[in-house]
Amino acid sequence: MNSPHNVEEEIDALLEKIKSEITPQLFEEVSKKLKEAVKKRRLRLDQASKIVEEVVKNYYRSLVDPGEAVGTITAQSIGEPSTQMTLRVFHYAGVREYNVTLGLPRLIEIVDARRQPETPIMEIYLTDDVKHDLEKVKEIARQIESTYIENIAEEFGIDYTEGVAIVKLDREMLIDKGVTVEMVIEVLKEAGIGEVEISSEDPYEIKVYLSEEYLDPVKIEKLRAKILQTQVKGIRNIKKTIIQKRGNEYVIIAEGSNLEEVMKIPGVDWRKIYTNNIHEIERVLGIEAARAAIIREIKNTLDDQGLDVDIRHIMLLADMMTWTGHVRQVGRMGIAGEKPSVLARATFETTVQKLVESAITGEEDTLPSITENIIIGQVIPVGTGLVRVYMNPSFNKKGEENMPSGEKNE
Amino acid sequence: MNGKINILEHELVPKHEVVPPEEAVDLLKKLGIEPWQLPWMSADDPVVKAIGAKPGDIVRIIRKSPTAGVFVAYRYVVVEVTKKS
The missing domain is CATH 1.20.120 (Four Helix Bundle (Hemerythrin (Met), subunit A))
Known part of the structure; x- marks a missing residue:
């Protein structure tokens, strides 16, 4: 039918x-x-x-019931599995060539909103026209990886009597890093420490005739560091690049992070580029991207350890961390430190200090939340405790309203 | 093919749009809150600058969510809130 x-x-x-x-x-x-x-x-x-x-x-x-203590449940749901994480920091599994902070240290790093992660890593995806071509990928990787004089120098010395700094370059390293002698001379000239010229005996030896001001024996050690740290090429903070094959495309993994600059390199797919430095993401891509990155990082960290935490807990945590428009940490300087109640703040870290501070400023505690109500032994505003009785004094015993119409209270 | 860099097209950045003032009034009424009770967003935020939102605006954010598919969130654009030390 x-x-x-x-x-x-x-x-x-x-x-x-x-x-x-x-x-x-x-x-x-x-x-x-x-x-x-x-x-x-x-x-x-x-x-x-x-x-x-x-x-x-x-x-x-x-759906979550009204008055459900979602924050507490989140704290427990993330906290409990974290205690089971192994404290392996410097062990890396299999053929991983680079070192990444994993497990509990990494999780702490994220929720503490550290300015600089211990091991910043970038994942650099490439555009369609280059990502299958290993040679082109290598070329881009070379452009990104920063090279300092100390990486390509075979020998370095300062002749105090003549006031000459001698840099002897390593031929093999020059080829490997794609640097020419001219480039080195160029950057040394720009550094403005003296006359630069190639030694007459050896085309790979560069002599820098230092100007008067640098000849002070006290300053000369600083000068040594300055010359060795001179950047020849590449992007600041990117220490090393590794090319990885993922599926049928190549991806560059970079140790160190500089989102803004790497995005500008031609051939880099800036739509997919990723770094584990959450503050950098906030600065370059905005707070919503930082929220997404926090979720992704925490999820990955927990998944790596084989822990299964519901994504909703992580999302709530990320929401709290980005609530003010900036990434703030979970601890005493961030979320816990901005609670409106004095007692609640004092329960967390540095009790005496918090109490003294609020006493000096004459702060009032209206007991709005859970912790402070537990301290004084009241019903906590969670679940059924959230419900309050409101009395409308304008109603009389019969339930009629005395107020003139139009001025009804809620 | 790479084109000019536009952070709004980055994978991590969800769709942002300014809520027109008339709509914003209805929205706040529906949610029963004042604007400051929404999550905030700094006026210095790169995305805020990119979409041209002003302090006091409400920004609608359409996120992809693993649990709800699409989730609509709002943020209130504020002048530099927590000065970072």
Whole structure:
């Protein structure tokens, strides 16, 4: 009687009614599965209607109840598995050529919102036209990797009597890093420490005739460091690059991080470039990107350790960390330190200091939250404790309102 | 093919748009809150600059969410809030 085509239309009509109530993702899924069931299992319309009803019911049941202490649950759900993380920092599994902070130290680093991660790493994806060509990829990697004179010098010395600094370059390293002698001379000239010229005996030996001011024996040691740290090429802070094959494309992994500059390199896919330095992401891509990065980093750190924490907890944590428009840490200088209640802040770290500070400024505590209410032994404002009785003094005993109309209280 | 760098197209950046003032009033009424009770967003934020939002604006953020598919969030654009030391 019921042609399958007809049923499908009916189901669409049925689903249309609940569309505004459930999430788009859920809607898609229900719609797809119902239509499949109609085709394969000859689902009837009344059955479909029951299923839809059940879906909506279940959806509402799965929502967080008002007054649920989501923050506490998040804290416990992330805290408990973290205690089981192994403290392996310097062990790297398999053939990994680079060292990344993992596990608990990394997790602490993220929630503390450290300015600089211990091991900054960038993942540099490349545009379609170069990502399959190893030679071109190598070329880009060379452009990104920063090279200092100390990386390419075979010998370095300062002749105090004549006031000459001698840099002898390593031929093999020059080729490997793609640097020419001219480039080195150029940067040394720019450094402005004296006359630069190539030695007459050896084309790879560079002599720098130091100017008067640098000949002071006290300053000369500083000068040595200055010359060796002179950057010949590349991008600041990128110490090393590694080319990795992922699927059929090449990806550059860089030790060190400089999002802004690397994005500008031609051939780099700036839409996909990634760094594990969350502050840098905030600075270059904005707070929402930082939120996404926090979620991704925490999730990856926990997954690496084989811990299964629901993403919603991590999302809540990231939301709290980015609430003010800047990444702030979870600890005493951030979220916990900005609680409105004195007692709540004092319960966390540096109790005496917090109490003294608030005493000096004459702070008031209105006991708005959980911790302070536990301290004084009151019902905490969570769950059923959240409900308060409001009295409207303008109502008389019979429940009639005395107030003139138009001035109703809520 | 690489084109000019536009941070709004980066993978990590969700879609941002300024909510027009008329809509913003309705929105706040619906949520039953004052604007400052929304999460904040600094006026110095690169995305705020890119979409041309001003302090006092409400920005709608359409995120891809692993649990809800698409999630719409709002942020209130504020002048430099927490001076970082």
